[in-house]
Amino acid sequence: MANSDQRELRAVIEVLTETEVASVLDFARYLRDQRPLAPEPAPEIVDIPRPEGESVINAIRRLTRTYPMLNRDTLFNEASGLMARHMMHGETSEDTIDQLETLFKSRYATWQAESAINPSASRNA
DSSP, rough: HHHHHHHHHHHHTTOOOOOHHHHHHHHHHHHHSSOOOOOOOOOHHHHHHHHTTOOOHHHHHHHHHHHHSSOOHHHHHHHHHHHHHHHHHOOOHHHHHHOOOHHHHHHHHHHHHHHHHHHGTTOOO
């Protein structure tokens, strides 16, 4: 606020009654509270390289850290199915991790699309 605006505001407030000053203050608070919130910056992907000989469990941990914006509950539900195929049906770690990476990338693409449509609804999607 410019100095001239501040002086004018003080001059106006000085001639008001206490009740009127309270009304001005209430209105100023109302205006402040009605301003749209600044959008939160979208979380970034954390580029964590895939180490050689990585286990499936460590891959899930790495991918969870790589995509912190994604809803873990939904992902873990789907990742557990891939983990079961790895453990019970003998699918290789490499194949399972490839599928996990595809899953996380797919969910991230969906998250980005939803963020573009409705930015406030995409938090922790």
